[in-house]
Amino acid sequence: MTLRRIVLLAAGLAGGGLAALAAPVTEKAVLTQAPQVPPAIARRHPAVVQVHLETREKEGLIMNGFEEGTRYRFWTFNGQVPGPMIRVREGDTIELTLTNPKESTMDHNIDLHAVTGPGGGAKITLAKPGEEKVARFKALNPGLFVYHCAAPPVTEHIANGMYGMILVEPAGGLPKVDREYYVMQSEFYTKAEFGAEGLQSFDPDKAAAERPTYIVFNGRVGALLGEGALKAKTNETVRVYFGDGGPNLVSSWHIIGEIFDRLWPEGALASPPLHSVQTTLVPAGGSVVVEFKTQVPGDYTLVDHSIFRIEKGALGSLHVDGPEDPAVYQSVK
Amino acid sequence: MDFPADLGPATIDVSSYPAEMQNIYRTNFLKNCAVCHSPARAIHSEFLELPTAEAAALRAASPTLFDDPRVLLPGPDLWKRYIKRMKMRPPCCGVCPVMSETEARDIWRFLVFDGRIRKTGPRAGDWVRNRRALLKDFRKRFPERYRDLFESPKEDSR
Numbered sequence: 001m002t003l004r005r006i007v008l009l010a011a012g013l014a015g016g017g018l019a020a021l022a023a024p025v026t027e028k029a030v031l032t033q034a035p036q037v038p039p040a041i042a043r044r045h046p047a048v049v050q051v052h053l054e055t056r057e058k059e060g061l062i063m064n065g066f067e068e069g070t071r072y073r074f075w076t077f078n079g080q081v082p083g084p085m086i087r088v089r090e091g092d093t094i095e096l097t098l099t100n101p102k103e104s105t106m107d108h109n110i111d112l113h114a115v116t117g118p119g120g121g122a123k124i125t126l127a128k129p130g131e132e133k134v135a136r137f138k139a140l141n142p143g144l145f146v147y148h149c150a151a152p153p154v155t156e157h158i159a160n161g162m163y164g165m166i167l168v169e170p171a172g173g174l175p176k177v178d179r180e181y182y183v184m185q186s187e188f189y190t191k192a193e194f195g196a197e198g199l200q201s202f203d204p205d206k207a208a209a210e211r212p213t214y215i216v217f218n219g220r221v222g223a224l225l226g227e228g229a230l231k232a233k234t235n236e237t238v239r240v241y242f243g244d245g246g247p248n249l250v251s252s253w254h255i256i257g258e259i260f261d262r263l264w265p266e267g268a269l270a271s272p273p274l275h276s277v278q279t280t281l282v283p284a285g286g287s288v289v290v291e292f293k294t295q296v297p298g299d300y301t302l303v304d305h306s307i308f309r310i311e312k313g314a315l316g317s318l319h320v321d322g323p324e325d326p327a328v329y330q331s332v333k
Numbered sequence: 334m335d336f337p338a339d340l341g342p343a344t345i346d347v348s349s350y351p352a353e354m355q356n357i358y359r360t361n362f363l364k365n366c367a368v369c370h371s372p373a374r375a376i377h378s379e380f381l382e383l384p385t386a387e388a389a390a391l392r393a394a395s396p397t398l399f400d401d402p403r404v405l406l407p408g409p410d411l412w413k414r415y416i417k418r419m420k421m422r423p424p425c426c427g428v429c430p431v432m433s434e435t436e437a438r439d440i441w442r443f444l445v446f447d448g449r450i451r452k453t454g455p456r457a458g459d460w461v462r463n464r465r466a467l468l469k470d471f472r473k474r475f476p477e478r479y480r481d482l483f484e485s486p487k488e489d490s491r
Contacts, residue, residue: 066413066438195417196410221421256423301423311418 024048024093031084034218035230037180037241038087041169046091048136053077053084054099055108055127055149055162062188062214063221063313065197072188072200074219075108075149075160081219082184082245083147083164090142090171095134096121102130107151112137113285114145114166122150142170144267144287146243155247159189159207161219163245165287170269177291178236183224185253185282185304185314186245187212194312210248215314217302224302224316232294234322239291243267246284252305253288254279255318257298260290279305294320296329335370335478337403337471338377341463343367345376350450357443361436368429369422375444377467379404380411381452382445391453398457403483404464405452412444 025047030038056079063070077083088094094115100108107128111120115137125133148154149162165182189207190200194214206213217224224230232238244251262273263280267287282288302316303309324330334340347358366372379402383391388407392399399407420437422429432440452460472479 063417064434066417066441193414195414197413303423310423311421313421315421315423 026050026095028052029086029088031078031086032182033080033084034082035181035183035224035228037085037182038167040176041087041089041173043089044171044173046089046093048093048095049088050095050097051086052097052099053110054079054101055104056101057104057106059199061220062190062200062216063195065195068197070195070197070200070221072190073160075157075162077110077147077149077162077164080164081161082182082186082243083162085164085182085241086147086166087169088139088166089169089173090139092139092168094137094139096125096137097132097134098125098127099132100127100129104129108149108157108162109133109151110147111150112145112147112166114139114141114143114147114168116140119150120147126151139168142168142269144168144241144243144264144269144289146245146285146287148245148285155207156202156204158245158247159187160202161186161188163243165241165243167241168269174239174269177239179232180239180241181230182241183217183230183302183316184219184243184245185215185217185249185251186219187247187249188214188216190214207247212249212312215249215304215309215312217314217316221313222315226317229299229317229319230302232318232320234294234297234320234325236294237291238294238318239289241267241287241289242282243287244282244284248284249304249306249309250284251282251314252279253282254303254305255292256301256303257296258292258294258300258318260292262291264289294318294322295325296320297322297324334471334475336374336378336482337464337467337479338374338379339371340467340470340474341373341377343371343373343376345447345451347447350446354443354446357439358447362440362443365430365432365436365440366419369419376447377464379406379464380415380444381405381407381448382410382412383407383449385409395457403468404461412441412448416441416444 027047029049029051032038056076058079059073061069062072074081109122109126111122115121124135127133145166147164149157151157189203190213191203260277263277264273280288297320300318304314347355416437420432
């Protein structure tokens with residue numbers, strides 16, 4: 001080896017070549033239940049991020065009742081509707097383990113819209129009851145992406161609750177904000193009408209006609225009301241990762257009394273944001289990232305501005321505490 | 334005026350009701366149900382919420398009682414579903430009271446109780462006469478709306 005080559009090699013190692021030669025860091029993903037969001041990614045190098053999801057068919061509450069709750073047999077990832085939020089960095093390798101317990105009554109898999117490859121991973125993660133599948137995906141594109149089960153029939157797997165969100169942070173990260181929330185809109189189609197109590201069953205005819213019985217934020221009527229309301233203080237910057245699991249409806253998402261200061265349509269974080277947006281269209285199987293500052297205290301209502309949908313449950317609340325700012329908002333007479 | 338019931342008086346005499354029901358009527362029902370429309374809409378509604386078996390027993394005892402669904406419409410959860418929908422009305426402008434789950438449940442309990450008292454039993458005859466008078470008056474004053482409500486074929490609105 002010539003002296004020149006030795007010098008070049010040494011320079012390369014000192015300049016980051018060592019990191020390139022080392023085995024990639026492996027870490028376990030922090031998964032959160034809506035409306036909580038996994039912590040921001042501090043590292044500035046790629047890693048292998050292990051994500052473990054388990055499919056569960058599980059009875060749960062879709063709405064509180066007067067005599068008994070309105071219950072539904074959800075199909076879920078990790079027992080949650082929406083499924084847990086996953087957060088990785090552009091360039092990471094996602095090592096996804098999908099477990100379908102033997103008690104399950106059907107096949108399940110996962111199609112992540114963040115994945116490049118046939119079926120978004122669905123083809124290589126299809127797990128029969130009692131099976132576990134492991135697959136690796138490279139997170140090539142930053143953005144906020146929906147994932148969902150795509151086992152046949154995909155329609156019913158989504159309609160019964162199998163969807164969630166994966167955030168692929170840009171390689172340089174996202175600006176720090178005071179609060180982050182994860183909200184997902186979706187619909188449920190039941191044979192009985194809105195508010196009927198007891199265990200409800202799926203209505204394929206209503207689903208095909210796109211006439212939902214329930215339209216909800218975070219999996220059930222009232223998930224973001226009362227104790228479940230999102231919270232912030234005045235003069236904070238809030239970022240919301242909002243997705244639409246469908247299965248059918250496009251959302252006209254709006255927060256009454258707030259303006260989205262920065263908004264990344266369709267969750268496209270590689271693009272520059274829009275500014276000062278009132279209402280945003282979010283397609284089924286799509287997303288949006290919004291940021292806004294909370295200047296005035298009070299209660300702010302989250303709605304799908306296709307407004308009759310509030311009567312089917314598309315209603316949430318953000319409670320802002322703090323001092324008034326009369327320069328921004330005041331009653332004069 | 335959207336419905337025949339809107340033409341009726343906006344209050345009722347609840348002095349013979351149990352104290353709890355009087356309280357719900359005064360402090361909850363009249364407050365919450367008067368925001369978007371007159372309380373008359375609920376007071377004079379044809380809805381009669383009864384369990385199916387109880388409705389069948391009433392029908393057996395009075396075969397003509399439910400002949401005209403414009404006058405008296407029995408059903409097992411009519412008010413329950415209606416109140417749940419009303420509860421979802423959002424605090425858009427801050428004028429509407431935000432109905433708690435307890436308030437919504439109490440309004441439902443009051444309307445079910447009140448229906449039994451005024452629409453069945455000894456007072457059923459009065460109910461039918463009053464309701465028919467409201468229908469007649471409404472038809473005369475708002476014939477097009479009357480046709481919309483009672484004579485147009487209804488699409489499945491589920």
